[in-house]
Amino acid sequence: MSVPPIQVAIAPVTPLQQNCTIVWCTKTMNGAIIDPGGEVDRLLAGLEKYGVTLEKILITHAHMDHAGAAAEIAERTGVPIEGPHPDDQFWIDRIESSGKQYGIPEARSFTPDRWLHDGDKVTLGDTEFEVVHCPGHTPGHVVFFHREARFAQVGDVLFKGSIGRTDFPHGNYNDLIEAISTKLWPLGEDVSFVPGHGPMSTFGYERKTNPFVSDLALESNQPGPAADLAERFS
Numbered sequence: 055m056s057v058p059p060i061q062v063a064i065a066p067v068t069p070l071q072q073n074c075t076i077v078w079c080t081k082t083m084n085g086a087i088i089d090p091g092g093e094v095d096r097l098l099a100g101l102e103k104y105g106v107t108l109e110k111i112l113i114t115h116a117h118m119d120h121a122g123a124a125a126e127i128a129e130r131t132g133v134p135i136e137g138p139h140p141d142d143q144f145w146i147d148r149i150e151s152s153g154k155q156y157g158i159p160e161a162r163s164f165t166p167d168r169w170l171h172d173g174d175k176v177t178l179g180d181t182e183f184e185v186v187h188c189p190g191h192t193p194g195h196v197v198f199f200h201r202e203a204r205f206a207q208v209g210d211v212l213f214k215g216s217i218g219r220t221d222f223p224h225g226n227y228n229d230l231i232e233a234i235s236t237k238l239w240p241l242g243e244d245v246s247f248v249p250g251h252g253p254m255s256t257f258g259y260e261r262k263t264n265p266f267v268s269d270l271a272l273e274s275n276q277p278g279p280a281a282d283l284a285e286r287f288s
Contacts, residue, residue: 059200060200065097066251067092068122070251072089073089082179085178088113089120090127111124111133112198112207113136113138115195115209117149119158120210122161124164137196138169144223145224150163182200184199186241187233190225191209191225193224193229196209206241209249211234212267213251217231217234217267239261244257245257
């Protein structure tokens, strides 16, 4: 049996149970922490448990439950922070105030060592991820896609049976639907993904069953409850 190019371990963190992920190159055992929202000691212990050498921190978007611990981990380990897209600077600036509001007082703002844009590549050991800019939940949200492993970390763009909220400042329902349908679906129905919260799923399953972005939902051209929510709060 061939060894997969990457391995993934999911660690829900913070009171919001955000899916932080440790992902590593199986050839080199160099890894990344994707979306460290909090619980730094637990995440660093996870690296030791799996024998992973931390190479970098990756951020899908700058909400505090996804990025609030990036600064501390970078300081303690010396690794760079890559992501999100520069359009999320607004949310980086608000991490500390949002953290206090949502019970994550240790959340801190950070300065990325590298901003990410659509089509960029992120290396990890001897393997790489493709960067897909998927605005809507936040304007600078990116998705990390590993083509060979048929795996994606999608943050809060897409969930099993749902999609990301668009009622936060700078959210946009139409942008989110367009990003999912034109950027994620073409990657393939066999792609498994880790969402920002909740269980994993596949793009194919969501195209068949998701009430917001299934093929049937998109064909019916109905805005759905998320659009109504965004309109009420805009």
